Amino acid sequence: MAEMESGAGNPNYVVAPAPTDPPPPQLTHSRRPILSFPTRPAVRVTTEFDSESAVFFNKISCKFLDSLAKLKFSFHNNSKGDISEPQISFVSKNLSLHYDLEDHNALVKSSIDVGPRFQLKAAHDVKAQQGEVAMVANLANPGYALELSTAVPSVGLPKATFRFPVGEVSLQEKEEEEVNNNLLSVSGILKGRFLNGVCTAQYKDDDLKLGYCYKDDELSFHPVFSLPSNALTFAFKRQLGPSDKLSYWYNCDSNYWSAVYKHTYGKDFKFKAGYDSEVRLGWASLWVGDEGGKAKTAPMKMKVQFMLQVPQDDIKSSALMFRVKKRWDI
Incomplete structure (x- = not known):
């Protein structure tokens, strides 16, 4: 019975052939061109x-x-x-090298990494024989860097700039003609979050600007106060809908103001209209293609803007202008 179950005495039993190794793959010889030219x-x-x-x-x-x-x-x-x-x-x-064929002048800029944390930058104007050299050192902690830069030929001590996560501070030697002496000039900017917004303090050339910027999905508000001029300006933006936005800017010192209304039609069409009280001019424009994007992403790789300007004092001198930008890839 055991032999019948195993198939040894069964006349209908067929022994399977032993597996054989697959034939070796045939070698194919690809023909390569004798002369190959690089693609244009x-x-x-x-x-x-x-x-x-x-x-x-x-x-x-x-x-x-x-x-x-x-x-x-x-x-x-x-x-x-x-x-x-x-x-x-x-x-x-x-x-980078920029050469002006009319002026026969070249502007050369270079940047070289010296080790993992140091970068050397240089710029030179050939005709003016002037330039600048700077060394940037990225410190161990992220967001911290020290930059030393000097003019070539040197006219004084190098400018030192220390950058940190919430701003930067610069020290530079400044020549004072009245006192016939060189003084140390300090400039810098500080930023910090406060009440769901960002506070900014910017100091340069004895002027201090204090600003606050609040922004959410529907509203943004940005007042700026300057010292010692005591000038106050503020910008206001309101999202009226998914495709509509209103922007307003006002200068409390001069009473100048401007307003802009913007409506978008998808990604590639934008209508804007506004008024500027300083130049007493109203205007309206239509963009075909992303206003801030490149021509590559616009339909047919072309951007067009039509603008109508209407002076308040002389409506008859209104003008219709347009700008076109077209790109071809050959």
Whole structure:
């Protein structure tokens, strides 16, 4: 019975063949071209036109070395085809060079990391023979840094700036012509949270500005008080709905004010209208394409703004202006 169960005496029992190793894979030889040429880097062409100045601004740029560097050529031209302000720029992570073809002048900027916490920065204007050198040291604690910078050629002690999480303080030697002596100038800014907002104190050139900024999903309020002028200004913004916002700014010292109403239609359309009492001018504009974004993200890679300006004192001199920015990727 045991043999019948195991299949030894069963005539219908078939013994399975022993497994065999799979055949070795066949080697395939891929043919490579004898001569291979690098792919051409993508070229970006951008043109901007402002009807107020009637001048085109053109920029041609491309990235190469696996996008490690960028080469750019820019110039202005008018309706007659006259070219002005041509400039060639080379920009990389550690070096940038801007050369003005009309002025025959170059501006060179460089930045080099010296170890994990030190950075050396330099800038030089070739024609003016002036520049600046700075050393930045990132301290052990995050948010703390010390920067020493000096003009080249040096005219005094270097400027020292100490940065910390809630602000920064700078010490710089300042020349006083009246006393014919150099004094130490102090400037800085401090920030801190208070009552669901941010308080700011900024001191520079013997002027102190005290500000407070409150902001939530529907409202923002930003008053600024200046000393010793005792000038007070405040900005107010109110979100009227998902697509509507009202902004208001007032200067208590001069009684000048301005107001702006903004309505958005999706992401790529924006209507704005406002009034400025200082220049007594009312205006309205329509943006096609994100106002603060790049032409790359706009429909058809093009941004257009139409603006109507209406002077209060002379309505007949109203003007309709427009700006266009178009990008091509070649």
